[in-house]
Amino acid sequence: MTDQPQAPRTAPIQSATFSNPVNAEIRRAAATGIYDIRGGGAKRKVPHFDDLLFLGASMSRYPLEGYREKCETSVTLGTRFAKNPIQLDIPVTIAGMSFGALSGPAKEALGRGATLAGTSTTTGDGGMTPEERGHSNKLVYQYLPSRYGMNPDDLRRADAIEIVVGQGAKPGGGGMLLGQKISDRVAEMRNLPKGIDQRSACRHPDWTGPDDLEIKILELREITGWKVPIYIKVGGARPYFDTTLAVKAGADVVVLDGMQGGTAATQDVFIEHVGQPILACIREAVRALEDLGMHREVQLIVSGGIRHGADVAKCMALGADAVAIGTAALIALGDNDPKYEAEYNALGTTAGAYDDWHEGRDPAGITTQDPDLMARLDPIEGGRRLNNYLKVMTLEAQTIARACGKNHLHNLEPEDLCALTMEAAAMAKIPLAGTDWYPGKPGTGY
Amino acid sequence: MQTFDLEAQGLRALNSTLHAQAETTNQTAWEIVNPKGAHAIAVGLDAPIEVNVKGSTGYYCGGMNKQATVHVHGSVGPGVAENMISGTVLIEGDASQYAGATGNGGTLIIKGNASSRCGISMKGIDIIVHGNIGHMSAFMAQSGNLVVCGDAGEALGDSLYEARLFVRGSVKSLGADCVEKEMRPEHLTILEELLERGGCDAKASEFKRYGSARQLYHFNIDNAY
Numbered sequence: 001m002t003d004q005p006q007a008p009r010t011a012p013i014q015s016a017t018f019s020n021p022v023n024a025e026i027r028r029a030a031a032t033g034i035y036d037i038r039g040g041g042a043k044r045k046v047p048h049f050d051d052l053l054f055l056g057a058s059m060s061r062y063p064l065e066g067y068r069e070k071c072e073t074s075v076t077l078g079t080r081f082a083k084n085p086i087q088l089d090i091p092v093t094i095a096g097m098s099f100g101a102l103s104g105p106a107k108e109a110l111g112r113g114a115t116l117a118g119t120s121t122t123t124g125d126g127g128m129t130p131e132e133r134g135h136s137n138k139l140v141y142q143y144l145p146s147r148y149g150m151n152p153d154d155l156r157r158a159d160a161i162e163i164v165v166g167q168g169a170k171p172g173g174g175g176m177l178l179g180q181k182i183s184d185r186v187a188e189m190r191n192l193p194k195g196i197d198q199r200s201a202c203r204h205p206d207w208t209g210p211d212d213l214e215i216k217i218l219e220l221r222e223i224t225g226w227k228v229p230i231y232i233k234v235g236g237a238r239p240y241f242d243t244t245l246a247v248k249a250g251a252d253v254v255v256l257d258g259m260q261g262g263t264a265a266t267q268d269v270f271i272e273h274v275g276q277p278i279l280a281c282i283r284e285a286v287r288a289l290e291d292l293g294m295h296r297e298v299q300l301i302v303s304g305g306i307r308h309g310a311d312v313a314k315c316m317a318l319g320a321d322a323v324a325i326g327t328a329a330l331i332a333l334g335d336n337d338p339k340y341e342a343e344y345n346a347l348g349t350t351a352g353a354y355d356d357w358h359e360g361r362d363p364a365g366i367t368t369q370d371p372d373l374m375a376r377l378d379p380i381e382g383g384r385r386l387n388n389y390l391k392v393m394t395l396e397a398q399t400i401a402r403a404c405g406k407n408h409l410h411n412l413e414p415e416d417l418c419a420l421t422m423e424a425a426a427m428a429k430i431p432l433a434g435t436d437w438y439p440g441k442p443g444t445g446y
Numbered sequence: 447m448q449t450f451d452l453e454a455q456g457l458r459a460l461n462s463t464l465h466a467q468a469e470t471t472n473q474t475a476w477e478i479v480n481p482k483g484a485h486a487i488a489v490g491l492d493a494p495i496e497v498n499v500k501g502s503t504g505y506y507c508g509g510m511n512k513q514a515t516v517h518v519h520g521s522v523g524p525g526v527a528e529n530m531i532s533g534t535v536l537i538e539g540d541a542s543q544y545a546g547a548t549g550n551g552g553t554l555i556i557k558g559n560a561s562s563r564c565g566i567s568m569k570g571i572d573i574i575v576h577g578n579i580g581h582m583s584a585f586m587a588q589s590g591n592l593v594v595c596g597d598a599g600e601a602l603g604d605s606l607y608e609a610r611l612f613v614r615g616s617v618k619s620l621g622a623d624c625v626e627k628e629m630r631p632e633h634l635t636i637l638e639e640l641l642e643r644g645g646c647d648a649k650a651s652e653f654k655r656y657g658s659a660r661q662l663y664h665f666n667i668d669n670a671y
Contacts, residue, residue: 191588205567
């Protein structure tokens, strides 16, 4: 008896469409009947600042000496109407994150770090805490649809007011703070029963559209004596029109948040499928400001996936006045630190991937209201780490700016950049590397 | 009595003058003439003064009020007494949308009717309406009392938290998670005090009480659309 030769068989091929992670999510949905809620921003790969490069100096460009020659980093925000614009030493600000989503010590650490670095931090959807105000030299007070904790005394204590129309992780969406994080203190600040899930509305309760918003801004200015700048924050949806309407409504500053920007808790499908990458938004917002003759008159802050000084410099070169960081600031404090790997494993995840911030079981003690976990974050040490990180980002941005011959970060310009991909070239309106062309360039016919 | 001509002196001068009144001011009585529908009249006040507005106003009259009494001898635009903390805002005429929105405390009395979204997201304010209220009133209302001597429009109390709603007339429809509740003696006591405070001649026994069924308090897939 002889063995029959086996016929050649097709090798197993995993579907690119129905990949293992996709199939796992289908099985999870089928088992639980509930969509996935998580924190953070878009995790999918999208065109980003990595797809841009600086050209640096050459025969036709004159660099500045890297350690000796001055490269300014200061920025003034709110010069249009406010009596007291905000002066920052560096153009990197801390984005709005709520007390409730974050612990009290985490908010304090953000305030401490921002103050040491000479920049501002921002409240969130839970009101202003005394420790945050006390440790923040420059504090931006968010004015949100929920109005949790909103009161005129805190409004007057703020250095600026940020009216939140949308955020990059969920343009058009509201928020949810699950009951696990509603401690006595959080419940009291929000005027709701302890332990229940709290919804934050997706639109403001007392105005609809930019015409109403103009009147709302008048009211806020009257209450605060026209002293502090008023920002309008929008998600990366329709940046040209959103910026135009924000300026029309009377904003001193426009804050534009791309889809990589984080949230405390939102449906994964929302985070990954609604909104645009920040790379695609900046030039359109700048175009709107230029068309109105308001570029640099109304300042532009951009956010969503900013990680280091090169990202900061690229944002400035594309026309932004400053950037805001959220996720990166939390990582600087210790979020997703591998030293907690065993605890992340116990939660069914791994360091770097932990995003169930809404559950309040954060091993790093940042996105929690659990007293034992909260105690793991020392706000003084957290502030020191954040300050260090902000300093490094600034030094990195200065290094690049000097190499481009610029004595202020604001002097960086699109001409300093090239794009590595067609997508990035089209979105950022920056020539593809090795060419003088980008898709859609006026006068090129295509 | 201090008289302020809004048309002649302007909004900024009005609000800055009223803001300058200290807790112990002797100038406790103010009259504003020629309001002519202007927005943001008497916003952000924080002193025990009485401001009489002789005419109708635009948006956000009495917004974020603390301590003061703002008495409008006319009708008001959207967002009257929005986010009020304390004090009283009294409207002789009708109120447009969002009356008393997100109010944390104090009393808002509307002698006429209130339009849609009256008491939206209210957080402790007491709102007393002599007439009717429009649709989606008390949407996501968290706490406080809404008293309606007339009728209520569609979707009353949608996604309600712990606010109490008292309606004497008809309710066109109730919003999600809003139900009629038993009027117990303690509620009658509360309502009688509110009716007296609001200058209403209605009897507490004529009202029905509505509140949250508390079925939306915890995230449940059956509540998602």
